[in-house]
Amino acid sequence: MNPHAAALCAVSALLLASPQALAGDQARLNSEITELRLATAPFHSLPNAIDAGWSEDLTGCLALAGVGGMGHHYVNWDIFFDDEVDPLRPELLVYVPTPNGGLRLGAVEYLVFDNVLTGPVPELFGQTFHYNPNVQAWVLHVWLWRGNSDGLFADWNPHVSCD
Numbered sequence: 567m568n569p570h571a572a573a574l575c576a577v578s579a580l581l582l583a584s585p586q587a588l589a590g591d592q593a594r595l596n597s598e599i600t601e602l603r604l605a606t607a608p609f610h611s612l613p614n615a616i617d618a619g620w621s622e623d624l625t626g627c628l629a630l631a632g633v634g635g636m637g638h639h640y641v642n643w644d645i646f647f648d649d650e651v652d653p654l655r656p657e658l659l660v661y662v663p664t665p666n667g668g669l670r671l672g673a674v675e676y677l678v679f680d681n682v683l684t685g686p687v688p689e690l691f692g693q694t695f696h697y698n699p700n701v702q703a704w705v706l707h708v709w710l711w712r713g714n715s716d717g718l719f720a721d722w723n724p725h726v727s728c729d
Contacts (some may be wrong), residue, residue, distance in 0.1 A: 568647045573580070576583055588654060588666070591633065592694060595690075595691055596655060596693055598690075598691055599691065599708070599710055599718075601654060602651070602653060602674070602708065602710055603710055603711075605654040606656075606659070606674060606696055606710070607728070609659055609671055610670070610671050610711075611653060611703070612640075612669055612671075615640060615659050615671075616640075618642075618643040619641045619643070619644055619645075620640040620641065620658070620659045621638070621640070621641070621642070622640065622641050623638045623640055624640065624641040624658070625638060625639040625662060626638060627728035628728070629637065629726065629727060629728040629729075630722055633722045633724065633725060634716070634722040634723045634724035634725065634726055634727075635662070635674070635722065635726035635727050636660055636662075636664075636707070636722060636726060637660050637661050637662035637663060637669070637672055637673070637720065637726055637728075638660065638661045638669060638721065639659075639660055639675060640658060640660075640661060640664075641657065641687065642655070642656075642657060642659075643719045644657070645658055646655050646656055646677070647679065647682065648682065649678055649679075649682040649683055649684055649685075651676055651688045651690060652677060652685045653690050653691070656674035656676050656708075657673060657675065657676060658675040658676075658677060659671060659672065659679045660672050660673035660674060660675055660707070660709060661727075662712055662723075662726045663727070663728060669702070670711070670712070671711045672711050672712030672723070672726065673707050673708060673710065673711065673712060673714075673723070674696065674708050674710065675706065675707050675708075676688070676705065676708075677697065677701070677703045677704070677705050678703060678704045678705065678707045679701075679703045679704075680702045680703060681702070683704065687704055687708070688704055690706060691706075691708065691719070693706055694712060696698060698721075705721075706719060707719060707720065707721050709723060712717045712726065713725065714723065
């Protein structure tokens with residue numbers, strides 16, 4: 567077999583393998599998100615979340631004109647300042663306002679402050695955290711309870727408003 571044919575065979579094999587790898591990655595992500603949903607389902611009730619440690623609305627309702635909102639970030643002070651990332655115990659639970667004036671669990675946020683990060687930038691769910699200079703921390707949102715047309719891991723959600 568000539569070298570070009572061998573290279574073509576190798577590339578073809580990689581291309582044929584890629585859908586399986588992607589399917590495997592998707593299955594793993596679906597499983598991880600399902601675990602997170604099960605872990606956070608009790609916190610649809612804000613009193614349950616408060617009793618479990620997410621006790622304070624850290625931000626009030628956050629929104630950015632023309633971009634969307636995030637909502638209210640309830641913080642768990644026991645884990646907020648550490649450098650650990652637990653996929654089933656996010657630092658923040660994000661509650662979005664409802665039309666009747668209530669709050670509904672929409673997302674979770676993971677956060678590691680830059681000044682306590684001792685290793686590489688954290689990763690979860692196949693996503694590398696991104697740096698938020700406003701809070702000097704590495705962050706990752708997961709919109710597992712409120713659809714987000716900008717993506718599961720986007721910061722802002724165009725379907726969330728503080729109005």
